Amino acid sequence: MRLIIAVILFLPLVTVYLVMRFTLDSHLTRISLPGNFSNANKKIFNIFQTGGAVILLLAFVFLILTLI
């Protein structure tokens, strides 16, 4: 029961993370603007993706701590 609740709580977050990551990655590669503009975009996108992963990890840690 506890495991099911944990999965129900955490799965949507992981799904949102993965969808955002791969969809926007695909947009970025397909609409790559000429010159240095693409590199600047990639940097910003990387910051957002890393930040999202860190927040997700913290949420996961607190979920585990809640259940222990």
Next chain:
Amino acid sequence: MLELNKKEEVKTIKRRHIIILKLELLPLIGLALALIIFMIVFPFYFEVPEWFSVFEEYVGSLNPLFLIFFLSFAFLFVLWQIAFFLTAGYYLDAWIITDQRTIHTELNGLFSRYISSIYHNRIQDVSVDVGGVLATYLNYGNLQIQTAGKFREFLFKQIPDPYETKKLIMEVQRDFLKRRKKRSKKEKSDKYDDF
């Protein structure tokens, strides 16, 4: 993938004014800050509510404080992703003016993308619309290109320096038409030389 023609030179890339993105992100930043302050202050005043024991009867023992932290981080994650989406939209919505054409790329939602371009010989009219106090003060506005083709309107939304951009488009169009004229004259004279 967006590709330029051979010898096509990018004159400028325009996006919406940065203030538009900042205004969109402002409520999210406010909410995130409020949430962070809540997470810092909350443990000092926290008391386990009575209804929580009823909840625990079904699920087993849980740490309520960490549960609140988990929910707060989950909410923060959602805010972060919304900010990510808005920023991605800002960076991927662009108007690229080259010496041959104007290209517009736009992200319509998460799964829809739109790219269109018009060659400068098809431009019939360029108009600028700067409306509102903020737009006047910060010098941003809409620039509309009327074309002779199927897509009759081409709208640059809330771009900085719309008047300068209009000037640039007019100059680029003039040069483009001159080059075309020269080329067609040369082709004609080459034809006569062959005879």
